Amino acid sequence: MIKLISLKKDSNIKVDPQISYFLNPDFVYIPINAKILIQQNEKVTKEEFVTADLASPISGTAIGIKTMQEENINKKCLVIANDFRELSKNKKVKKRKITLNNIMDILIKNNEEKLLKKLQNQNKFDNIIISAINDEPYIFNNIYILKENIADLLSIIDELSMLYKSNNNYLIVKNNEANIINDCLNSIGTYPNIKLTLVNDEYLLEKEEFILKKLQIINEKNLYLDVNDLDTLCNYLLGKDNSTKLITISGDAILESKVIRTKKNVLLSDIIKKYIKIIDAKYDVIFNGLMSGCIIKDVDNFVITNNINSINIMKKKTFKVVDCINCGKCIEICPKNLNPLNKHNLEKCINCGLCSYVCPCYINLKKEVKINE
Amino acid sequence: MNRVYLHNNESIKKIVIKYLIGLLPLVLYGFYKNGILLYRDDLVSFVDMFNVFYLLIISILLLLITNFFFKKKIFENMSLVLVCTVPLFMPPSINLLVYAISLFLSLIIINVLPKKINYNKIAFVILFILIIINMFEPLSYLNSAEKLNIYALNFFDLICGRTIGGIASSNILLGIIVLFYYAFFNNYKKVIAFSSLLAFVIIMILINNFDINELIASNAILALILIAPDTISTPAKFQSMVIYGLILGILTGLLTSFISFNIGVFIAILICSFTTPILVKLTEKW
Numbered sequence: 233m234i235k236l237i238s239l240k241k242d243s244n245i246k247v248d249p250q251i252s253y254f255l256n257p258d259f260v261y262i263p264i265n266a267k268i269l270i271q272q273n274e275k276v277t278k279e280e281f282v283t284a285d286l287a288s289p290i291s292g293t294a295i296g297i298k299t300m301q302e303e304n305i306n307k308k309c310l311v312i313a314n315d316f317r318e319l320s321k322n323k324k325v326k327k328r329k330i331t332l333n334n335i336m337d338i339l340i341k342n343n344e345e346k347l348l349k350k351l352q353n354q355n356k357f358d359n360i361i362i363s364a365i366n367d368e369p370y371i372f373n374n375i376y377i378l379k380e381n382i383a384d385l386l387s388i389i390d391e392l393s394m395l396y397k398s399n400n401n402y403l404i405v406k407n408n409e410a411n412i413i414n415d416c417l418n419s420i421g422t423y424p425n426i427k428l429t430l431v432n433d434e435y436l437l438e439k440e441e442f443i444l445k446k447l448q449i450i451n452e453k454n455l456y457l458d459v460n461d462l463d464t465l466c467n468y469l470l471g472k473d474n475s476t477k478l479i480t481i482s483g484d485a486i487l488e489s490k491v492i493r494t495k496k497n498v499l500l501s502d503i504i505k506k507y508i509k510i511i512d513a514k515y516d517v518i519f520n521g522l523m524s525g526c527i528i529k530d531v532d533n534f535v536i537t538n539n540i541n542s543i544n545i546m547k548k549k550t551f552k553v554v555d556c557i558n559c560g561k562c563i564e565i566c567p568k569n570l571n572p573l574n575k576h577n578l579e580k581c582i583n584c585g586l587c588s589y590v591c592p593c594y595i596n597l598k599k600e601v602k603i604n605e
Numbered sequence: 606m607n608r609v610y611l612h613n614n615e616s617i618k619k620i621v622i623k624y625l626i627g628l629l630p631l632v633l634y635g636f637y638k639n640g641i642l643l644y645r646d647d648l649v650s651f652v653d654m655f656n657v658f659y660l661l662i663i664s665i666l667l668l669l670i671t672n673f674f675f676k677k678k679i680f681e682n683m684s685l686v687l688v689c690t691v692p693l694f695m696p697p698s699i700n701l702l703v704y705a706i707s708l709f710l711s712l713i714i715i716n717v718l719p720k721k722i723n724y725n726k727i728a729f730v731i732l733f734i735l736i737i738i739n740m741f742e743p744l745s746y747l748n749s750a751e752k753l754n755i756y757a758l759n760f761f762d763l764i765c766g767r768t769i770g771g772i773a774s775s776n777i778l779l780g781i782i783v784l785f786y787y788a789f790f791n792n793y794k795k796v797i798a799f800s801s802l803l804a805f806v807i808i809m810i811l812i813n814n815f816d817i818n819e820l821i822a823s824n825a826i827l828a829l830i831l832i833a834p835d836t837i838s839t840p841a842k843f844q845s846m847v848i849y850g851l852i853l854g855i856l857t858g859l860l861t862s863f864i865s866f867n868i869g870v871f872i873a874i875l876i877c878s879f880t881t882p883i884l885v886k887l888t889e890k891w
Binding site for chain 2: 239240369516518522523524525526527544546549551552554555557558559560561563571573574585588589590592593594596598
């Protein structure tokens, strides 16, 4: 049994209990990864596919192409100017009956590859596990999604359990999230087939492999979804808007951390200007977590795409790196039993960052591992 | 830049401080046995009573001097642990000048030798100093009282530190307490310490025909606790550490019994440290 650890956290970083909204950006930037389906100056409606794989989250006009930053990579993006009318060609979709075929149709139509991979060609699961955990420190997306939508999400879990004839249905929450536990307990009584499972605040429990080991159901046929995935599916099935996403912006270099519901593909700098007060002159901006994320090179042109879940704005740190003392802490802590010291079997690395976290010499082992892949 | 932004509380400085705290009881016992007790019996002068502290002060000063010349900082590596461990294994009646010169030379040598060579620096420095001491006078680990053989000691006395050993490395009981302190609270390769001690004890019992008194080679036991688990020159993987410890324990038992009771362990540790890269390569895929 792998021993998981709790990460050291700063208790002074507190998050605003209310969700903030950024739903009226002036422009959105759609990364061009596939064929462009519209012309310049053409009118665009909300949720209309503007490239073969991505839909516009707003209605407006396509004004051109600009090079922006998608996860620190320069990417040409289609720029759409917002007309603030939220026009949509899609007919108002009523709540759809949840059947296997309907689910597949929706996922195929909306290019939801991640969900398709999990659900395609499946008609039974022994266990359905819905995780409301965010591993990375100072990130609260899943908890806030659960808080926002608990009734609908519990209803969907119930329907999925009947559809897939699951024996057990788990809703996983950290035991230190007192508010959401309270909300869950108030609503979950209606669903006796859903078990509210509390787990310790340990790093890597968000990952499917580790939570299944913790629940001791790794050898069974399991459907593992996080709350974000479930919410996406729920929105499709209930005909709700899927043009927004939740991101957490937190850190010790800002006055107050916030969870923000924003339109997809907006500029990070626009959100920061509107909602975030930076209190330290020297700071780093990191996306997707302090353990497995990256420092953003160009904050002004950084686009919040679907893969961006969090932004941490942290006081600049200098790490005094010294020679390795061969203590073996990185080997001891690695959840995949790898050896960052002799760089053996590195293709199995899951980029958790624990090797660097425990290194007393402050060596960036994660970088060493990735270079040698 | 792809860097982990969070870090736990461990750092080289904290590791070194914890190691030094562990050495304190041994130093204090050494001061008691080779200082206070001998002064009480008029076997040493008041000034000579504090020999163990003089050795430590000299060692730290020499480290600061060599660090200055080689542009290193004191908490950037484990060298402070090295210079504070070496004096503990020195003979009680050591000449301070000879010690200072030989330690200084050995510190220069270890700074000049290429980093690629894998060896236990503490064992190397101790052996270097003892060889130089031996050039001036025959090496003896007996203090003034032990030379006169004026005490009648039983087995328990010997375990509690009244055995022949270094100036602060004679108390096996304290050594075992330090071992558990390091094992639970520090960045310490306890697997090597435990496996080498186990192999050493078994080999000594077998070689000496179950004579328990031969087992009380305090230098060997304390060296296996304090010097053998040196982080830099030993393997880091669990299986490699177990094998390393067992080989070291056996070699220590053989060299202690047939070559030298007091310094066999340092030779064994040095030899085993040279084999670490081979052992790591052999156990890579386990």
